[in-house]
Amino acid sequence: MAIYINNTKKVTNMLVNVNGQKKKIVSAWVNRDGVPAKVFGSDHNYMIPVTANSYIAKSRGKSFKLTIPDKEEISCTATANDHISLSGNMVTVSQNAAVGSVIPVRVSSDSVSYTVNIIVAPDISKNSYEIYDSNDLVTLRTIVNHSAMNDVSQNARLMNDIDLSDVCSPTAGNWIIISEYHGIFDGQGHTINHLYMDVTGANYAENYETYVGLFGKTNGATIKNATLNGSVTGRSGSTSKNMYVGGFCAYSTNTKLENLINNASVYALYPSSASIAAPFYAGGICGYSPSAEYTGCTNNGIVQGKRYSGGICGYGGHFMNCHNTGKIQSLIGDAGGIGGRNGGGIWTTGCANTGTIIANSGYAGGIFASGSYVSQCHNWGSISSSRQSAGGIIGSGGRIDECYNNGEITASGQSSASYAGGIVGSALNEVKNSYNTGNVTGYHAAGGITGCQQTAYVSNCYSIGNYKVNDSGNAYGSIIGYSMNSCQLINCYALTSRLHGGNAYAVTKTNCESVSESILKTYAHKLGDKFTDDAHGINGGFPILAFQTT
Numbered sequence: 001m002a003i004y005i006n007n008t009k010k011v012t013n014m015l016v017n018v019n020g021q022k023k024k025i026v027s028a029w030v031n032r033d034g035v036p037a038k039v040f041g042s043d044h045n046y047m048i049p050v051t052a053n054s055y056i057a058k059s060r061g062k063s064f065k066l067t068i069p070d071k072e073e074i075s076c077t078a079t080a081n082d083h084i085s086l087s088g089n090m091v092t093v094s095q096n097a098a099v100g101s102v103i104p105v106r107v108s109s110d111s112v113s114y115t116v117n118i119i120v121a122p123d124i125s126k127n128s129y130e131i132y133d134s135n136d137l138v139t140l141r142t143i144v145n146h147s148a149m150n151d152v153s154q155n156a157r158l159m160n161d162i163d164l165s166d167v168c169s170p171t172a173g174n175w176i177i178i179s180e181y182h183g184i185f186d187g188q189g190h191t192i193n194h195l196y197m198d199v200t201g202a203n204y205a206e207n208y209e210t211y212v213g214l215f216g217k218t219n220g221a222t223i224k225n226a227t228l229n230g231s232v233t234g235r236s237g238s239t240s241k242n243m244y245v246g247g248f249c250a251y252s253t254n255t256k257l258e259n260l261i262n263n264a265s266v267y268a269l270y271p272s273s274a275s276i277a278a279p280f281y282a283g284g285i286c287g288y289s290p291s292a293e294y295t296g297c298t299n300n301g302i303v304q305g306k307r308y309s310g311g312i313c314g315y316g317g318h319f320m321n322c323h324n325t326g327k328i329q330s331l332i333g334d335a336g337g338i339g340g341r342n343g344g345g346i347w348t349t350g351c352a353n354t355g356t357i358i359a360n361s362g363y364a365g366g367i368f369a370s371g372s373y374v375s376q377c378h379n380w381g382s383i384s385s386s387r388q389s390a391g392g393i394i395g396s397g398g399r400i401d402e403c404y405n406n407g408e409i410t411a412s413g414q415s416s417a418s419y420a421g422g423i424v425g426s427a428l429n430e431v432k433n434s435y436n437t438g439n440v441t442g443y444h445a446a447g448g449i450t451g452c453q454q455t456a457y458v459s460n461c462y463s464i465g466n467y468k469v470n471d472s473g474n475a476y477g478s479i480i481g482y483s484m485n486s487c488q489l490i491n492c493y494a495l496t497s498r499l500h501g502g503n504a505y506a507v508t509k510t511n512c513e514s515v516s517e518s519i520l521k522t523y524a525h526k527l528g529d530k531f532t533d534d535a536h537g538i539n540g541g542f543p544i545l546a547f548q549t550t
Contacts (some may be wrong), residue, residue, distance in 0.1 A: 048149060050107050052114045055148035057121040060099070062151075063092040066116060071109035078105045083120060093120060100139040119148055128155040128186065134167045137192075141178045154183025158190040158226060165194040174199050177216035177250070185215075187226025187260075195230030195264060201243055210234055210243040211250035212268075213287065218249050224258035236270040236280065236306075243268050243280045244287035246313070247301065252289040259296045260285055268305035268314075270331075280306035280333075281314035281340070284326060290316040298323045299355075307333035307362075308340030308369075311355060315341050321350040324381075328355055334362035334369030334395065337381060342372035343397075351377045353407075359385040363395030363425065366407060373399040376547045380406045387413035389425025389451060392438060399429040402530050402545050404436065411442040411451065412470070418443040419451030419481060422463055430456040433530040436463040437539070443470045445501060447481030448494060454483075459490035460528045462520060464542060475501040478514075483507050491527065493520055517542075 046064035048056060058064060066089050067074050074089035083097040084105070091105065101120040106113060121143060122129040122136045129152060131137050140156050142148070168175035174197045192214070201210035211217060212234035226248075234245040244250040247262035268282035281287040284299025292313070299311040303326060308314040311324025317339060324337040334340045337353025351374075353366040363369040366379025372394065379392045389396045392405025400423055411420035419425045422436025427450040440446045447453075448463025463478050475482035478494030486506040489499060497514040500507045515523070524531040524543035531543045538544060 050114055050116045054114070054116045055119060055143075055146040056116060057119040057143045057148040057150035058091075058093050059121045059124050059151070060093050060097050061095050063090060065089050066091060066105070066107045068107060068109050068112060068114065071112060074107060074109055076105050076107050078103060084118060091118065093118070100135050100142065102142070117146070119143055119146070121150060122156075124152055126157070127152050128157040128184070130159050131156050131162065132159045133162055134164050137162060137164070138167055141176065144181055144183075145176075145179050147180075152183075154181055154221075156183065156185050158187045158192070161191045161193065163193045164196070164230070168196040169194065170196065170198075172196075175214070177211055177213060179211075179216040181215050181218045181221050181249075184222045184224075185226075186222075186224055189225055191227040191229060193229045195228060195232065195247075198231070198233040198235070200235045201241065209241050210236070210245075212243070212245040213248060213250040215249040216251065218252045218255045220254045221252070222256040222258065223248055223260065224256070225260075227261040228264050230264040232264050233267040233269065234280075243270075243306075244314075245281065245305065246283045246287035247285055247299075249286045250288070252286050252292040255289065255292040257285055257289075257292060257294045257297055261298045261300065263300045265302045266304070267302075268309075270306045279308065279315075282306075282309045283313040283315075283340070284311050284324070286313045286317070288315045289313050292317050294319045294322050296321050299326050301326045302329075303327075304329045304331070305333070305340070306331050309333070309335045310339040310369075311337045311353065313339050315339070317342065318346045319348040319351050323351065324353045324355045326355045327358070329358040330360060330362055330369070332361045333359070334364070335359040336365045336367060336369040336395070337379065338367045338377075339369070339372070341370050342368045347373045347375055348377065349375050352379070354380045356381055357383045359388065359390070359395070361385075361387045363388045364390040364411075365395035365425070366392045366405065367403075368394050368398065370394065370396045371398060374403060375401040376403070376545070378404045378406070382408045382410075384410040385413060385418070385425070387415065388417055389419040389421070390442075391421045391425035391451070392423050392436060393434075394424045396424070396426040397428045398424060400424060400427075400431040401433050402547060403434045404545060405438050407438045409438055409440045411444075411446075414443055414471075416444050419445045419447075421446070421451035421481065422448045422465055422467075423461075424450045426450075426452045426454065427456070427458075428454050430459070431461065432457075432459045433528060433545070434461050435543070435545075436465050437542070438465045440465055440467040441470065442476070442481060444473065445469060445475035445481035447476065447501070448478040449480065449492070451481045452484055453480045453487045455485050455487060457488035457490055458492060459488075460492070460530065462493040462523070462527065462543070464495055464517070464520070477501045479512075480507065493523060493527070495520065
């Protein structure tokens with residue numbers, strides 16, 4: 001090891017007398033905050049302790065020393081090649097080495113010998129691996145999947161657009177996921193083209209759970225500033241375990257996903273023999289993310305899943321300024337333009353959907369199928385559920401502030417739970433400062449703002465869209481279609497006198513009225529400070545929300 005005397009004189013070789021023999025000191029114990037800690041000495045080169053089957057990632061031109069803990073007089077041997085050079089326990093990666101090469105090196109002492117695998121890593125700058133092509137990305141995957149010791153954790157940057165068709169395609173085979181990612185992946189505005197996966201869960205599973213996407217699992221990671229093109233498909237086989245399918249990642253925790261664009265198609269499919277109870281999560285950006293944050297992400301691809309399908313994420317997450325344009329479909333569960341299901345009391349803001357949303361059996365919503373708190377979001381897409389509730393913003397649940405819907409909403413299921421609402425299909429909390437201009441059709445109930453209001457209140461809202469029900473009942477109204485419990489209408493306006501359904505529970509109305517189109521166009525001031533006049537005609541002259549002008 002090396003020490004300095006008076007901070008100037010460097011001593012690189014220290015010897016001790018052991019039973020009359022001189023021995024070189026290669027490590028020492030120090031006291032670190034009261035805890036003994038072993039340190040390895042080095043001169044200008046890394047000293048890397050190794051064990052059996054270790055993986056070490058080093059870029060071209062790097063030199064380092066290998067040592068075996070508690071052993072001395074280390075030597076290294078390798079099959080002759082031009083990728084590395086060896087001198088004692090010193091290893092130097094050639095400047096001409098092929099990135100991605102994995103070179104086995106035998107590291108030996110007088111009593112033990114290990115094989116260590118040296119991965120020739122991509123070049124490094126700004127504390128990140130530089131990814132120029134598909135081979136570099138495959139090498140990053142090798143480093144991550146082998147938990148290789150390296151110089152930059154798992155950080156990587158795309159240096160240009162890359163094409164994966166030479167490593168994954170219907171003929172080349174499936175992309176193998178980057179399995180456990182914890183670093184910062186910065187696309188720097190570049191595009192990953194031709195990602196291809198079409199895998200069956202039984203053959204592509206971890207603990208019988210299937211992860212399908214560019215990244216499999218991420219934890220504490222950041223993935224940002226990239227566009228993805230291709231096709232991502234997960235098939236369950238006959239397994240009843242969970243399946244997670246996403247464009248960029250399958251399953252994320254404590255991860256930040258920023259400024260990502262997915263154009264890839266995403267499918268989480270199952271045969272008729274698969275268990276209905278097994279959750280299948282499909283999302284354009286990520287399949288499942290109970291604690292991830294999404295900012296400025298967009299999905300343009302088709303997303304189709306068995307249970308929970310979302311344009312950005314199938315289940316969970318916190319979303320800001322995200323947008324979906326793709327067709328989203330759930331075969332037997334929930335579908336949402338931004339998320340399939342969301343909860344946890346976290347506000348989602350600034351999101352929009354213009355895609356078609358279809359839930360064959362579950363809830364459907366322009367932003368979320370169910371759950372969550374939503375503000376300053378809007379929907380222009382067609383939203384439909386063939387069994388449960390459908391809403392322009394949320395299918396069921398949630399708390400709404402400053403949202404609007406212009407899309408057509410349909411809940412066609414022939415059941416007593418088939419509610420359609422311009423803003424919320426079945427509302428569990430308050431809805432305020434919102435408006436609807438879209439047509440609403442429900443089998444059992446239809447409302448311009450909420451199809452079914454289960455509790456709380458609707459305030460500072462208006463609706464000008466048409467509404468109707470397909471059964472023989474009268475649970476329809478320009479604001480509320482049906483109230484399951486007592487609720488309040490406060491400061492709400494419509495073009496018809498039927499503000500709520502005729503068979504509703506007690507609805508208390510305060511400062512609510514039916515007015516003409518010309519009068520309603522002047523009512524921004526009555527609706528409150530979240531509204532303003534439509535000075536530029538973006539809403540046919542009817543009041544708009546103030547955030548629409550910014």
